[in-house]
Each structure stands twice: as C-alpha cells, then as structure tokens.
Amino acid sequence: MPRYIDLSHAIEEGMVTYKGLPAPIICDWMSFVKSHGKYAEGTEFSMQWISMHGNTGTYLDVPRHRYREGHDMCGLSLERVSSVEALCVNVTAAPNRDIGLSWFEHLNVAGKAVLIRTDWSHKFGTDAYFEEHPFLSREAAAWLRDEGAALVGIDSFNIDNVDGGERPVHSILLGAEIPIVEHLTNLAELPHDGFLFSAVPPKIKEVGTFPVRAHAIMD
Structure with missing residues (x-):
C-alpha cells in the first residue's frame, strides 16, 4: 500500500x-x-463561508501570478502537479541564505518536481518565519528551467529574496510555465527520490495563486 505524506500547512x-x-x-x-x-x-x-487571500497556507503559483498574459489555474497542466516524479533536495547545510546552483547541477531534474528542503517551515507561525529566510538564486532557477523541471517547491517564506522589489525566480520559472509551490512543510520526512508529488489547486478562472493540499506518495 502506498504511504502518503502531507506537505501542507493547515489553514x-x-x-x-x-x-x-x-x-x-x-x-x-x-x-x-x-x-x-x-x-x-x-x-x-x-x-462554511470562507474569505481568503490566494496566498494563504501552502499555495501554488502559475504564470498568471506574474504575467498578465500568463495562463491561470484553468490552464494548468495536471501532468505538472499530479503524481509527478519528484526529488527532495536537502539544502539545510547551505552556509548562506542564497541557495545556489551547486546544490542542483549534478541532478537529473527533467520532468520532475524539485522540492527544496530548508527546514525553515519549523518557524511557520512565528515572526522569525518572515525574516532572513532562505531563497533560490537566479542562477539556480535558470538552470532548473533549462534542464526541464516540471515544478519547483520550497518550504520557506518565499522562493525569492524579498529584500528588494525584484522577483527573478518567479519571473524565470513562471515565464517558462513552471509552477511554484511555496510554504511547504514536513520535507524532512521525504527521501531524496523515489516518490511522487501532488499539489492540485481548484480550477478557477483569472487566478494566479491558490492554496493546495501538497503531498507526497511513496510505495
């Protein structure tokens, strides 16, 4: 029987x-x-009546989040977000906040969901979660795009550095129609590979980001 691991924060x-x-x-x-x-x-x-911002809990971004002409949730390919072969890249030993290319360039990421484990999710629900969080570098994002990653996720506050107004990782990945999942959790429970990843949002028009029940499936 398969084993399911919940990778989402409760809303x-x-x-x-x-x-x-x-x-x-x-x-x-x-x-x-x-x-x-x-x-x-x-x-x-x-x-129940629920009033909720799209960026709540563990959520997925599609191109419409960054680009006016990008596809919305209705244009999202299920092949990218449902039972996708996945890798969990443990970067908890990274010496800096900036997660660089060296953590990925030896991996085969083509067609795979790449989940970046920082363990920053342990701070979720505290003020410390919003400060000095780890993020993916521009070079690493470009490499993941060029190597054909299906999806990129992270268990941090943001996949980009939010100290300034630029968001190069969002721009690079969403510009290539690679969905992003932010605010993951429980990545420490995953192996490096040999599992499937799912994070399917509702099919909503004109919406670029929305919560998902992200989870891993292991045999």
Missing part, C-alpha cells in the same frame, strides 16, 4: 502566511443547529 481563521495580507475568515454560513429547520428530523448539515 485556519486568523492565520498569517504573508505579513500585510489579510488573514482568512472562516465561519458557519449554516450551522448544524440552523439546518434543523430545513431538513427532515435526524438530518443535519453545516456549510
């Missing part, structure tokens, strides 16, 4: 994924008690 009311963005609001639209007047005796339901 709950009031959580802060990215400072400055609104936290999700989750409440009952119809509670179990209020449903009693609508259904037969002994039958009850609840329905």
